[in-house]
Each structure stands twice: as structure tokens, then as C-alpha cells.
Amino acid sequence: MAALGEVQLLDVRTPEEYGAGHIEGATLINFFDADFVERTAAAFDKEKPLMLYCRSGNRSAKATAKLKAAGFKEIIDLKGGYNAWPKQ
Template sequence: MMSIFKTLFRIQNRQTDAITKIDVPAFKEAISGKKDLQLVDVRTPYEYNTDHIDNALNIDFFKQTAFKSSFNEFDKNEPLYVYCRSGNRSKKAAVILAEIGFKNIIDLKGGYIAWEKHKD
């Protein structure tokens, strides 16, 4: 019984260690001028088409059957930047992405709402 708990705890720690939540200025700095950037907007297509961060791919978090498989072509060892509207969906998405093996997930604190408030 104890080994199951230890295993679960280790898995949870790995997931937590894989996810970093950063604010808008740090996020902007991290994604600026990067080639082959893995930047994903996990909002709905309607939200994405209204406005989004340049070079972001739209992978709808609510389409769970396709969500995980949409990341098959991504490099799990490279940073993966995610955001949503307010930070709630991207937080859940980050946990799922850590579960499927992504090692460095950067989640935008406050989501696109925060991004909009910091526009130049």
C-alpha cells in the first residue's frame, strides 16, 4: 500500500515540476524572437479567432478526444507555452500535458485577459 502512495506522490511531483506559471512580462520575454516556438492557445476556435497571441496554434481544451493527440508532433523536451482566457483551462491543460510526458510547460498567469492588459 505504501509503495502505491509513494509512486503516486512521485508522479504528482514530476507533473508539478514540469509546470511553471509566469506573468505576462516574463511570458512575453520568453516567447519573443524564438524560432520553432511551441505556443498553444487552448481556448475555443471562436475565442482564438477573436484575437490571440501571434504565432499561437489553437488546440481547443474542450475537445478532449482530440486534445492529447493534437500534441503528438510536438517535442516533449522543448518548452511548451500555453494560455487560455483567464488561466483556468491552461492550468488543467498543463497537468494533462505533464501526464503525457511534456517536461517544460510554461503557463501564462492570468491568461489572455492579463495579456490584453499589458499590451503596448
């Protein structure tokens, strides 16, 4: 992630999943919440890169489509989701 420069990090999983472990610095906004797009638009700058992830990549792909339609310029979907993130 350091190579990406200033990137915003969004976890689109449920609070329970987030509580079980998450990437440091990630903001949680549950994809299943009815106001997901509105809350994300309020929390993040649409002009800056936004990296997002879910558990395995399915929800984040759906979230990417919704956020692109909402005007986010650059979205990076963490392939494989949290499951693919190296654990220490």
C-alpha cells in the same frame, strides 16, 4: 517571451475565442476537444518548452496537468491567460 528562447506557443481556447484575438504565433488546439492531448503531442516537441494559455488561466492549468502526464518536459502556463496579455 524573448527571454525564454525557443518556446512553442499553444492557445487552448475555443476557435471563437481565438478568432476574437490571440497571441501572434500561437497554435490553436481546443482544450475541450476529445483528442486534445493527442493533437498537442503530434503538433509540438515534448522536449522543448511549451507555453500555453487560455482566457483567464483555468483551462490552461488543467491542460498543463494533462500534458505533463503525457510526457511534456517543460510547460509554462501564462498566468492570467489571454486576459493578462498586454494588448497593443
